[in-house]
Amino acid sequence: MTLFDPTLLLCAFGFFSSLRPFEPFITAFLLGPDKNLTETQVVNEIFPVWTYSYLALLFPVFLATDFLRYKPLLVLQAGSLLVTYVLLWKARGLLATQLLEFTFGLATASEVAYYSYIYSVVEPVRYKRVTGLCRGATLLGSAAGSLMGQLLFSVAQVPLLHLAFITLASAAVAFITAWFLPMPKRSLFFHTSPSTAALSSSSPSEQMKESKEAMIPRSPEARKGGSRLLGVLTMLFEDFVQCYKCRPLLAWSVWWALSTCGYFQIINYTQALWEDIHPSGKLTIYNGYVETLATLLGVVAALLVGYLPVSWSTWGELALSLLSCLMAVCVFVMDTLRNIWVCYGCYILFRAVYMLLITMATFQIAASLSMQRYALVFGVNTFGALLLQTLLTLVVVDSAGLGLDIHTQFLVYAAYFTAIAVVFLIAWLCGVVSKRISKKEEPSLEVQELSCSPDGTSCM
Template sequence: MLCESNMPVVYPTLLLCVYGFFSNLRPSEPFLTAYLMGPDKNLTETQVVNEIYPIWTYSYLVLLFPIFLATDYLCYKPVLVLQATSLVVTYVMLLKVQGLLAMQLLEFFFGLATASEVAYYSYIYSVVEPAHYQRVTGYCRSITLFGSAAGSLTGQLLLSVAKVQLLHLVIITLASASVAFVAPWLLPMPKRSLFFHSPGVAKERPQSNSTALLEKTEDSESKVPLKTQDASLISRSAEAGSHRSGLVDVLRMLFSDFLQCYRCRPLLAWSVWWALATCGYFQVINYAQALWENVRPSHDYEIYNGYVETLSTLLGALAALLVGYLPVCWSLWGELALCILSLLMAVCVFVMDTLRNIWLCYSSYVLFRATYMLLITVATYQIAASLNMQRYALVFGVNTFMALLLQSLLTVVVVDSAGLGLDVFTQFFIYGGYFAAISLVFLLAGLCKMASRRRSKQEVLASSPEETESDSPPVSAASSC
């Protein structure tokens, strides 16, 4: 627990946790497709899947980078208020308005709220000291997962036990969003930010014990150029401290850091998987309800989407926690692990698509989400281990942007009525093939990496005894973990 002398830390952390819990407490979320296709909105499956849901993807993509810059320039709090407002508007529209165009506008506001999540996860770093980063990050991230799971479970219990209508779940979700709307207004206004209002010299991001252990097993090429504060970065940071950086200066700095970060091959490999897998993950979870609705129509049978979302969220959180205890040298076996687990995700999607049994669909979905949460946590650790706080935000933002760009292209071609407008079963067959292709890419990458390591070791053994004695420790260190 945080001691009394750290009350300035407790107050914003508590408010952020309240906001994170209630903004993610959405009992109607697991039943959104059934609600839109039911008597309350009376939309067709084609309208929901091919014309409404794609708007969220496009909105998220278009708004992500402007919101990222606005969040830093406005010092987080105004964007948190914007997110809270967007959520309230979203659920007011879901409750009150009718028609295709109105639902598309609703998806735009939800995309705005989703893009604004960057303010929630970065605000706390501007008001607390680095010594508290790890603890407050854990609080804020875990409370959002708990809120999401609680919302899904509440919705299912109300639907199955209390026999409430889906409309009532939307009302409860709106009430929760309204409670969340109050919290950002009470937060203190930060006086600094990462880029536009940064201090004189950029501070190193403190590492947790798990991150420090990961750093020890990293290849040397992934640490040296990224973790150190080079002279150009210090001079730029000092200039930012003396006066507010202009937009052009910030963009130039971001582009320079972007080029330097992605020259690191291990970081690039994890980032490629991040972008590819997150694209497919978003598509699967966005359209899973439509698939379930075809397998087990809600107007004919009782559905259990809420239980499934609750279980998958909790298992995903558990998988993320287990990452730190897995005896795997990710720097050595990472590509092959990504290959095997991406193939498992592909199998889960194929099972959902081809067998068309609702219980197998539910089980495969839970396993799919848990696997993704485990791997994305590993990717987060592996990328963050060699980055300072400034580049941490940049790389994660770029990876998310690339995932959304790929998702938008996939949506235009496969889902959108302007493209092929395929039915949901054909879509999931394509998503299964997509994850199988990711698995193949990282199988080839893993084999190439192992062959490269073997050649390097043979070259060391073939060299002179003096060179062998001086060069062998790095090789044995790399292979012993």
């Protein structure tokens, strides 16, 4: 592996773009003397901008990612992070800080290019290995950044603004790294080759079928340059309908969208809850240690998925219900007991449970799909999560809506996860009842089959 090998460069990009020592302290910084914003401004007027911008930019960025063949969007992602932290350093006042959240939303939306890029520059036999390496690099960068930030802040007593400078430097390294990545010659939708689509089928015949299905254009009008976008959109819609006809895939996707919506809300606003319970201006905070531990335990939980002796096809919906209930309990306890150590512990458990389930959902969804369709399903699920999060933010958080205080918000989020648990418990019970009814009807179906004429054209 050479210095400029795409895999090595991708891992370096993922590590440095995720190395953000400042991130565990963003709320404390905005509420502190450097920015001197109020809690209402930060929670109800600034943070919601990230949600709105992420939703608005996700679909156009998704299409641009494929059309421009990934690399330009990786440069855009790192460049947006650079602009975000420059604004964090220089910005003063509400409007400038809201602009900062918009640029961070652009950086977040551009992350879709990172994993998509992998499948355009490496051979199919290396997909699993390279995906694992890149995933590990981003998680390692996130954990290392949180630990570094906490040690510099609490041990070396480095000012929070200096942590922003270190994060800015890390984003600059990622930005430079992105320029050395080779430009792919193909993509999943706009620029395809026969090898692009044959990614995850279980047999050679299925690989050949997927390869034929995934080649663009699929229809005559899509062959015309001016109608290429229309052809891709038509193909995406056809694949969307085909994918979501599968009930198990639909169930895991619904949980994915619902839970990711709530997960985003928790990780976005939990620092505000901690700040209210344990003010950083008066007491020592340990947000960096907590984020590091939460990330590492999340990795362990994700790795455990492959070793759990559970028939997910049979017990999956019940597991989703019970563990969603556990997540609801974590959020409720964080809010009601108002003890910072209890908050830290519940937050770590909450993230570990989510990582366990989202990894299982990823495996269950990806197992029966080509990489092209998996990219579509992943995008649709994420878009659904963001749409729900936008509605939840608009109603619960935004000052234009109810503008609830942080403790009332967390009560709403606890109720939200409880509702998810109830939905999937009902779904599991309906599935059990349906299977029992089917078993009772099997004898009568066999009798009908035996009474058919030998040529099968009529039944008695």
